[in-house]
Amino acid sequence: METANILFRQLFEKASSTYTYLIADKKTKEAVVIDSVRETAERDINLIRELGLKLVYILETHIHADHVTGAHLLKKATEAKTMVSKSAKISCSDGEFSDGDSIKFGSLTLKCISTPGHTDTCTSFYMEGFVFTGDALMIRACGRTDFQQGSPEVLYDSVKNKLYKLPDTTLVYPAHNYNGLEVSTIGEEKKWNPRLGDSISKENFIEIMKNLKLSYPAQIDVALPANMKCGNLET
Amino acid sequence: METANILFRQLFEKASSTYTYLIADKKTKEAVVIDSVRETAERDINLIRELGLKLVYILETHIHADHVTGAHLLKKATEAKTMVSKSAKISCSDGEFSDGDSIKFGSLTLKCISTPGHTDTCTSFYMEGFVFTGDALMIRACGRTDFQQGSPEVLYDSVKNKLYKLPDTTLVYPAHNYNGLEVSTIGEEKKWNPRLGDSISKENFIEIMKNLKLSYPAQIDVALPANMKCGNLET
Numbered sequence: 438m439e440t441a442n443i444l445f446r447q448l449f450e451k452a453s454s455t456y457t458y459l460i461a462d463k464k465t466k467e468a469v470v471i472d473s474v475r476e477t478a479e480r481d482i483n484l485i486r487e488l489g490l491k492l493v494y495i496l497e498t499h500i501h502a503d504h505v506t507g508a509h510l511l512k513k514a515t516e517a518k519t520m521v522s523k524s525a526k527i528s529c530s531d532g533e534f535s536d537g538d539s540i541k542f543g544s545l546t547l548k549c550i551s552t553p554g555h556t557d558t559c560t561s562f563y564m565e566g567f568v569f570t571g572d573a574l575m576i577r578a579c580g581r582t583d584f585q586q587g588s589p590e591v592l593y594d595s596v597k598n599k600l601y602k603l604p605d606t607t608l609v610y611p612a613h614n615y616n617g618l619e620v621s622t623i624g625e626e627k628k629w630n631p632r633l634g635d636s637i638s639k640e641n642f643i644e645i646m647k648n649l650k651l652s653y654p655a656q657i658d659v660a661l662p663a664n665m666k667c668g669n670l671e672t
Numbered sequence: 673m674e675t676a677n678i679l680f681r682q683l684f685e686k687a688s689s690t691y692t693y694l695i696a697d698k699k700t701k702e703a704v705v706i707d708s709v710r711e712t713a714e715r716d717i718n719l720i721r722e723l724g725l726k727l728v729y730i731l732e733t734h735i736h737a738d739h740v741t742g743a744h745l746l747k748k749a750t751e752a753k754t755m756v757s758k759s760a761k762i763s764c765s766d767g768e769f770s771d772g773d774s775i776k777f778g779s780l781t782l783k784c785i786s787t788p789g790h791t792d793t794c795t796s797f798y799m800e801g802f803v804f805t806g807d808a809l810m811i812r813a814c815g816r817t818d819f820q821q822g823s824p825e826v827l828y829d830s831v832k833n834k835l836y837k838l839p840d841t842t843l844v845y846p847a848h849n850y851n852g853l854e855v856s857t858i859g860e861e862k863k864w865n866p867r868l869g870d871s872i873s874k875e876n877f878i879e880i881m882k883n884l885k886l887s888y889p890a891q892i893d894v895a896l897p898a899n900m901k902c903g904n905l906e907t
């Protein structure tokens with residue numbers, strides 16, 4: 438959602454189908470990254486340099502189980518601060534955020550909206566016009582709820598009572614998509630999300646999520662411990 | 673580049689790393705698709721339906737050698753008109769465009785800019801603020817020039833004398849990227865494109881392109897004949 442003031446890049450990591458976001462104030466060049474991936478950290482560091490940006494914060498929507506964060510590598514290269522949800526209770530990060538907090542860089546502000554359910558510490562980041570939803574609300578989908586203190590009841594409330602209260606035109610940028618879709622809107626998801634559309638009751642949703650029969654997350658035993666250390670594999 | 677008037681979706685097809693573009697007038701709902709892929713045509717048809725759009729044109733930046741176009745399937749589902757460059761001299765399409773032509777849908781206009789060199793009939797589509805460059809100018813890259821009447825001399829002139837005359841802030845949306853990058857700008861490519869940056873002479877570029885040592889395009893013997901029939905595999 439590039440604008441006159443905002444430099445915006447959505448970046449894709451193929452192996453885990455993860456979207457990383459780079460957002461910057463075009464004037465001051467101050468920037469944040471959301472949900473970086475270790476395998477593509479060098480690409481992102483290079484892009485930040487080419488664009489002449491000053492990375493100030495490295496944010497995570499949640500503690501990922503499917504890939505190792507690029508936070509440690511990005512921090513080493515840029516001296517930006519790593520930031521995670523306070524509720525995640527991990528000690529490696531430079532800063533924390535909680536529900537309702539504002540993360541400011543240049544003239545821009547991301548507002549933290551606690552949206553648990555995929556994990557108990559998921560956060561979405563909102564800026565007028567768009568929202569980064571991590572694995573809470575995805576395009577015609579949502580994150581699984583059977584690991585990391587996930588809960589379909591809690592996720593349903595996060596989406597319906599928080600994300601769906603945003604304007605219908607708000608662009609939805611998720612942490613993943615597996616079908617080549619990059620963006621949606623709140624209005625579209627209300628209408629077309631097969632799990633979380635307006636016509637789906639909480640009971641329906643819980644039933645859907647309980648019957649997904651998903652396999653054990655392939656990367657979880659590597660990714661979770663690494664991400665609890667902000668992606669630092671050296672210690 | 674979603675705006676108040678423009679609905680914009682960049683869509684990705686993983687096997688060929690192709691970007692398809694869906695652009696619509698938000699008010700009238702009239703839409704065009706650029707560079708669709710047969711494998712993801714159903715996804716795109718479904719999205720067009722969900723968004724309530726009326727597809728009017730199915731455009732190709734060029735006759736692709738690495739994937740079969742989704743044009744035939746999109747046309748069957750929507751009754752939109754297929755459009756290709758007049759210089760491609762293929763008989764299956766409903767309409768043609770030439771350098772300088774305007775393609776209008778709703779209140780929006782795409783201007784056709786002939787940018788040969790990857791093939792002899794490549795066209796870029798320009799709308800104020802952004803340009804769809806096909807395989808002419810790609811992100812820190814460009815299309816190969818060793819098939820389909822490709823020519824490094826001609827491609828160099830297309831990029832330097834046409835695309836690089838657009839404003840530096842123009843967003844560049846290519847037909848492919850293999851590293852998870854989705855968009856660039858004319859200014860960035862002038863500065864950082866290792867083949868077509870400002871410091872690269874035509875002689876340098878020709879030398880670079882002659883020494884790429886690329887393998888024979890894996891899909892060309894299937895894709896080219898299919899795309900000469902607008903992706904119709906039934907005849």
